[in-house]
Amino acid sequence: MADMIFYVLSDSVGETAELLGKAALSQFANQDIKIQRIPYVDDEATMVDAFNLANENNGIIAYTLVKPEFRQKMKDLSAQYNIKAIDLIGPLLEELEQHLQEKPTLQPGLVHKLDEDYYKRVEAIEFAVKYDDGRDAKGILKADLVLIGVSRTSKTPLSQFLAHKRLKVANVPIVPEVEPPEELFQVDPDKCIGLKISSEKLNHIRTERLKALGLNGSANYAKKERIQEEINYFNRVVDKIGCDTIDVSNKAVEETANVILRKLKK
Known part of the structure; x- marks a missing residue:
């Protein structure tokens, strides 16, 4: 032929x-x-x-x-x-x-709209990884949402879950010994959410975490006095920012994410 x-x-x-x-x-x-x-x-x-x-x-x-x-x-x-x-x-x-x-x-052309949706999701996931755990404060002002909380309040898994909803999420740990980045007080309070947790629940989570790592469950990280100090400091930071909080003590990541998505829609 x-x-x-x-x-x-x-x-x-x-x-x-x-x-x-x-x-x-x-x-x-x-x-x-x-x-x-x-x-x-x-x-x-x-x-x-x-x-x-x-x-x-x-x-x-x-x-x-x-x-x-x-x-x-x-x-x-x-x-x-x-x-x-x-x-x-x-x-x-x-x-x-x-x-x-x-x-x-x-x-x-609908397939290309679906492709666009896919790429937005990938971009959001990459954003969440890049600006996880306060790694780069520049991400705070670029984010659609900023999550703050003490250690073990599910900031990272929550950021990833919301990234799959195409939200660019940065998260910042709140630690008494570390001054929060300036950007945290420049961001719109409506774009920031504090993850609140009871001292009892946090004590249990941290104790189990230490045991899983083969460490002593009575380490300072899991002591009630230390936990209460961190929670008190977290509350002061939240008051200074003026942002909303969500109690994650008895919520799965999906439940917390749904609460956040409803807040953002409003």
Whole structure:
């Protein structure tokens, strides 16, 4: 067979059609076939141009057009020009519609909106890692949300959970011996939340944590006097910032996250 061109038409950027075309063509190692993408097809004239090109270049056409009228026009032109045109998405949409008992939205480019959502989530996760545990105070003013709390109040897992909701979260540990960063008092108090916990619960968590590490459960880190000192200092910092607090003493990370998301919606 003479060299040919494989034209892929799409009502969006055409990446999906091209990747599928490449995957199929890779199975034919003895053929030298070039793929040419024709994106953003939204009128009949572009379709006609594609068939004229295919006619001139011994071409074949594949398309991912979600609108039924466009798919029908491609079928009509295929018959008119006697050129093979393969509908890559129509049959799948029809089968899914029957199986799901739901009409498709028929809106071009939705897959790329989903991709955008994915990248926003990844960006938020990377942000949470970079600005975890007060590692870099510059993140405080860049964040959508700042979490503060004493050690073992689930700041890190909560930051990661909220990052999966596409929120850029920085968290800052509050320790009596360490002055909080200046940025913490510059941030909008509505974007800052203190994670409050009872001294009894914190004593239990820290004691168990020390035991898990093979350390003495009676170390200063888990002593009630030390814990109360930290909580008192935390309360002073919260008062200075003027931010809301959430009691996490008996809440799972998911519960706390839901409370925060409701607050942010308000």
